[in-house]
Amino acid sequence: MTLIYSLKQIKAVLPELDLSKSIEQGFVAYSQGRTVVPPVGELVFESPPGETHIKYGYIKGSAFYVIKVASGFYENPGLGIASNSGLMLIFSTRTGEIEAILLDQGYLTDVRTAIAGQIAARYLAPSSVSKIGVLGTGVQARMQVEYLKPATSCTSICVWGRTRENQEAYRTYMADRGYNVILADTPAMAAEDAQIIITATPSSSSLLHAGDIGPGTHITAMGSDTPAKQELDPVILEKADIVVADSLSQTRERGEISHALKQGLLSPDRIHELGRVIESPDLGRTVETQITIADLTGVAVQDIQIASAVYQAMKKEKS
Amino acid sequence: MTLIYSLKQIKAVLPELDLSKSIEQGFVAYSQGRTVVPPVGELVFESPPGETHIKYGYIKGSAFYVIKVASGFYENPGLGIASNSGLMLIFSTRTGEIEAILLDQGYLTDVRTAIAGQIAARYLAPSSVSKIGVLGTGVQARMQVEYLKPATSCTSICVWGRTRENQEAYRTYMADRGYNVILADTPAMAAEDAQIIITATPSSSSLLHAGDIGPGTHITAMGSDTPAKQELDPVILEKADIVVADSLSQTRERGEISHALKQGLLSPDRIHELGRVIESPDLGRTVETQITIADLTGVAVQDIQIASAVYQAMKKEKS
Numbered sequence: 001m002t003l004i005y006s007l008k009q010i011k012a013v014l015p016e017l018d019l020s021k022s023i024e025q026g027f028v029a030y031s032q033g034r035t036v037v038p039p040v041g042e043l044v045f046e047s048p049p050g051e052t053h054i055k056y057g058y059i060k061g062s063a064f065y066v067i068k069v070a071s072g073f074y075e076n077p078g079l080g081i082a083s084n085s086g087l088m089l090i091f092s093t094r095t096g097e098i099e100a101i102l103l104d105q106g107y108l109t110d111v112r113t114a115i116a117g118q119i120a121a122r123y124l125a126p127s128s129v130s131k132i133g134v135l136g137t138g139v140q141a142r143m144q145v146e147y148l149k150p151a152t153s154c155t156s157i158c159v160w161g162r163t164r165e166n167q168e169a170y171r172t173y174m175a176d177r178g179y180n181v182i183l184a185d186t187p188a189m190a191a192e193d194a195q196i197i198i199t200a201t202p203s204s205s206s207l208l209h210a211g212d213i214g215p216g217t218h219i220t221a222m223g224s225d226t227p228a229k230q231e232l233d234p235v236i237l238e239k240a241d242i243v244v245a246d247s248l249s250q251t252r253e254r255g256e257i258s259h260a261l262k263q264g265l266l267s268p269d270r271i272h273e274l275g276r277v278i279e280s281p282d283l284g285r286t287v288e289t290q291i292t293i294a295d296l297t298g299v300a301v302q303d304i305q306i307a308s309a310v311y312q313a314m315k316k317e318k319s
Numbered sequence: 320m321t322l323i324y325s326l327k328q329i330k331a332v333l334p335e336l337d338l339s340k341s342i343e344q345g346f347v348a349y350s351q352g353r354t355v356v357p358p359v360g361e362l363v364f365e366s367p368p369g370e371t372h373i374k375y376g377y378i379k380g381s382a383f384y385v386i387k388v389a390s391g392f393y394e395n396p397g398l399g400i401a402s403n404s405g406l407m408l409i410f411s412t413r414t415g416e417i418e419a420i421l422l423d424q425g426y427l428t429d430v431r432t433a434i435a436g437q438i439a440a441r442y443l444a445p446s447s448v449s450k451i452g453v454l455g456t457g458v459q460a461r462m463q464v465e466y467l468k469p470a471t472s473c474t475s476i477c478v479w480g481r482t483r484e485n486q487e488a489y490r491t492y493m494a495d496r497g498y499n500v501i502l503a504d505t506p507a508m509a510a511e512d513a514q515i516i517i518t519a520t521p522s523s524s525s526l527l528h529a530g531d532i533g534p535g536t537h538i539t540a541m542g543s544d545t546p547a548k549q550e551l552d553p554v555i556l557e558k559a560d561i562v563v564a565d566s567l568s569q570t571r572e573r574g575e576i577s578h579a580l581k582q583g584l585l586s587p588d589r590i591h592e593l594g595r596v597i598e599s600p601d602l603g604r605t606v607e608t609q610i611t612i613a614d615l616t617g618v619a620v621q622d623i624q625i626a627s628a629v630y631q632a633m634k635k636e637k638s
Contacts, residue, residue, distance in 0.1 A: 004323060004420075036362060038360060038361065038362065041373060043377070043384060044355075045412055048413060050412075052384070052410070052415060054373060054386065056362065065364075065371070067388060071410070073414050076415070079414065085414070085416045085417065086417075087417055089388065091388075091390070093364055094392075095392050095398065096390030096391065096392040096404055097390070097400070101420065103321055
C-alpha cells in the first residue's frame with residue numbers, strides 16, 4: 001500500500017527531526033562517492049513560462065530511493081498561488097515499489113535548501129556575527145535567515161530587494177519573528193559590515209563586487225542555480241580565502257563558481273566540496289578574518305535525506 | 320487538491336476509452352515535433368538487481384504534463400510480487416502543480432506497450448492472418464496478442480519460451496481466453512508460416528534469422544529496449560521491405576534497428592517513424608507479400624497519452 005502524506009502531516013513531524021544532521025550525512029556520502037545521483041531531469045515551458053526539475057537517486061546501501069519533482073511557474077502569484085510546487089516519491093531499493101508520496105507542495109525543497117545554508121554557516125561563518133546582510137526578499141531570503149538560528153544568535157538584518165514594497169513586506173514578516181530589519185538602498189549597503197551575507201535573488205548579473213566584502217565575512221550564495229544566473233562578481237571568489245561548493249560537478253556548469261572558473265579567476269583545486277568540509281572542518285574557516293563563500297546549487301542528496309527522514313518518522317508514529 | 324487513483328479505479332475506466340486513437344495521436348504529434356520529451360532518466364541497482372526509468376514530457380499546447388516512473392526488479396517473483404511496478408503523475412502545464420497520481424503499479428505501461436503493437440499491426444500486418452508466432456511467455460507475450468484483437472481475428476498461436484513450464488503456463492492462460500496455442504521447440508518453429516510474429520523476450524542474442532521469415536510476415540519486435548538486448552538477426556532488417564521505429568532517436572541507440580545500423584545492414588533513410596506511417600499509411604504495407612518490422616522501444620508520448628486519457632475520464636466521471 002502506498003502511504004500518502006499531506007503538507008500538514010509533514011509539517012507536524014518536522015520539529016522532531018534532526019534534519020541538519022541527516023543532510024550533513026548526505027553531503028558526506030555524496031562527496032565520498034557513496035551516492036547514485038544522475039543528472040537533473042528538466043522540462044521547460046514557454047506559455048506560461050515555467051520549469052520543472054526532477055532530482056533523484058539514492059545513497060548506496062539505503063532502503064529507499066527518492067524521486068523529487070519541483071516546479072517554478074513565475075506567473076502563478078497573479079493567479080493567487082505560489083510559484084513553487086512539488087512532491088517527493090519514496091521507493092524501495094529492495095523491490096523498486098513505491099512506498100510513500102510526500103505531497104509537500106515544494107516545502108521540503110525550501111527547508112532542505114535553507115538547511116544547506118545553515119550547514120555552510122556552521123563550518124564557514126565567523127564565530128561572532130553582529131549583522132546579516134540579505135539580498136532578495138523571497139522565500140529563501142526569509143528561510144535562510146530563520147534556519148541560521150542554530151549557527152548564530154544574531155537578529156540584526158540589513159536587506160536589499162528590487163522594490164521598496166518587497167523590502168517592507170520582508171521587514172514586516174521578519175519583525176514578527178523577532179528580527180530587527182534595516183532596509184538597504186543598494187546591495188553594497190546590505191553587505192557593509194555584515195559577517196554573514198546571503199544572496200537569494202534570481203539575478204543574472206553581479207550585485208556585489210570585491211570592494212563590498214570586508215575581511216571576516218561569510219557569503220552563502222544560493223540564488224544562482226543555473227548557468228545564466230549570477231549574483232557575485234567573480235573577483236570576489238578570486239579574493240576569497242575559502243570557496244566551497246555543494247557539488248563540484250554541478251558548480252562547474254552553474255552558479256557563481258562556474259563564472260569564476262570560466263574567467264580563469266579560480267583554480268579548480270581551490271574549491272572544496274561541502275561534504276569534505278563537514279568531514280574535515282579544518283578545510284573550513286580557521287581564522288576570524290578569512291573571507292569564505294559557499295556556492296549552493298541544490299543537490300539531490302538533500303532531497304533524498306529529507307524525504308527519507310520524514311518518511312521514517314511517519315512510519316514510527318504509525319507503529 | 321491532488322487526486323489519487325488506485326489500480327482498481329483505473330482498470331474500471333479503461334474499457335470506455337479509445338486508447339488506440341489517443342496513442343496514435345501521440346505518435347503523430349511526436350513525429351511532427353509537437354512534443355517535449357527529454358531523454359529517459361535511469362537508476363540502476365545492483366543488489367538486488369533492478370532498474371528504474373523516468374519517462375516524462377508533454378504535447379505542446381496540452382493542459383497536462385506527465386512524469387512516469389517504471390521499475391523492473393527481477394528477483395521480485397521470489398518474494399511473491401511482480402517484477403514491474405510504477406506510477407504516473409499528472410501535472411498542470413498552466414501552474415506546474417500536481418493534479419493527479421495514477422497508482423497503476425505499472426499496468427498502464429503494459430497497456431500502452433501492447434497498444435503500440437496493435438497500432439503497428441494495423442498499418443503493417445497483412446490482411447489475412449492464420450497464425451501468430453510468439454517468442455516469450457511473459458506479460459507482454461500475452462498482452463501483445465490480446466491487444467491484437469482489433470487488428471486481427473486470428474486466435475491460432477505458436478509460442479516459444481525458454482522453459483516448457485513457462486510455455487505451458489502461457490498455453491493455459493491464453494486457452495482460457497479463447498486462443499489455440501501450440502508449443503514450439505525452437506524460435507524458428509514459432510515463426511514458420513506465421514503472418515504476425517511478436518518477439519517479447521529479454522534476449523541479448525538473435526533468436527530469429529533471415530531464413531526463418533517468409534514473405535508476407537509482419538514482426539513486432541518489442542523485447543529489445545536497451546543497447547544490449549537483441550532478438551532478431553540484423554540481416555532480417557536488411558531483407559525487410561519496410562522497417563518502422565516508434566522513435567528514430569531512441570532506436571539509433573537501442574533495439575533491433577541499432578544493431579542493424581551499427582553493422583551497416585540498414586540505411587537510416589529506410590526507417591520510417593511510426594507517427595509518419597499513421598499520417599501516411601502508404602508508408603506502411605501496400606503489398607500482401609512484403610516483410611515488415613516494427614521496432615518498439617517505448618516512448619514517453621505513449622505514457623503521456625494514456626495518463627491524460629485516464630485522468631480526463633476520471634474527472635468526467637466525478638463531475
